[in-house]
Amino acid sequence: MKKILFIGAVLSTIFLSAQTQLVAHRGFWKTNPNTAQNSIESLKNAQKLKVYGSELDVRMSKGGVLVVNHDEHINGVEVSETLFKDLKIEKLSNGEQIPTFESYLKQGKKSKIVKLIVELKPAKNPELENELVAKALKMVSDKKMQNRVEYISFSLNICKEIKKKNPKAIVQYLAGDQSPSEIKNLGIDGIDYHFNVFLEKQPTWLEEAKNLGLITNVWTVNDVAVYQKLVEMGVGFVTTDIPNELLKY
Numbered sequence: 747m748k749k750i751l752f753i754g755a756v757l758s759t760i761f762l763s764a765q766t767q768l769v770a771h772r773g774f775w776k777t778n779p780n781t782a783q784n785s786i787e788s789l790k791n792a793q794k795l796k797v798y799g800s801e802l803d804v805r806m807s808k809g810g811v812l813v814v815n816h817d818e819h820i821n822g823v824e825v826s827e828t829l830f831k832d833l834k835i836e837k838l839s840n841g842e843q844i845p846t847f848e849s850y851l852k853q854g855k856k857s858k859i860v861k862l863i864v865e866l867k868p869a870k871n872p873e874l875e876n877e878l879v880a881k882a883l884k885m886v887s888d889k890k891m892q893n894r895v896e897y898i899s900f901s902l903n904i905c906k907e908i909k910k911k912n913p914k915a916i917v918q919y920l921a922g923d924q925s926p927s928e929i930k931n932l933g934i935d936g937i938d939y940h941f942n943v944f945l946e947k948q949p950t951w952l953e954e955a956k957n958l959g960l961i962t963n964v965w966t967v968n969d970v971a972v973y974q975k976l977v978e979m980g981v982g983f984v985t986t987d988i989p990n991e992l993l994k995y
């Protein structure tokens with residue numbers, strides 16, 4: 747009996763780990779009507795869908811306040827060159843104030859299911875990137891959200907700095923220019939690459955990454971056929987603007 751239970755446990759672990767999970771890209775904003783990307787509302791929508799994670803983009807204002815915005819500019823104002831007191835006047839397309847990272851964490855904590863996939867955006871120099879990392883990690887730790895947050899970045903420096911400061915943090919690299927073994931050797935946990943890297947440019951990398959025990963993630967998949975192909979190939983996570991559609995498959 748014990749043996750049967752053990753085999754059952756092993757099989758269910760394999761089955762669960764083989765399931766591709768969804769990450770809502772900049773929250774779930776592609777609703778009807780659309781809401782703003784990276785808004786608190788888009789995070790709430792992702793939480794309602796109960797997907798694995800909701801992705802967000804984090805930048806640092808002049809003076810060191812962390813805000814959630816994809817672009818370096820909001821309504822023509824440059825985030826890194828503007829004090830937060832001036833930045834907070836800027837509105838998203840849905841009328842929300844530009845969210846702080848802190849307000850995002852606060853809303854993120856309300857779901858026990860949906861993780862925050864925090865993209866730390868490259869900054870103008872490594873010193874600013876390291877400051878961004880230090881501030882983000884401290885805020886997550888102060889809010890006791892370490893187990894609710896994973897990190898992604900296009901900056902290899904940012905990925906390495908996160909692992910240096912908190913080896914337990916889960917970190918995935920985005921730029922698609924490092925092989926799975928290079929990422930493994932750097933102590934980074936996974937690769938989150940454009941789907942064309944896995945499907946066309948480097949067709950062996952997905953399998954290599956899985957064999958090395960790396961997390962595998964792809965962005966940004968908004969096509970059902972591409973999604974199904976990647977699921978067949980056994981990718982761990984798919985980042986998408988249409989999580990509601992892909993949940994049906």
Ligand code: MG
Nearest residue numbers: 801802803865
């Ligand atoms: Mg992003």
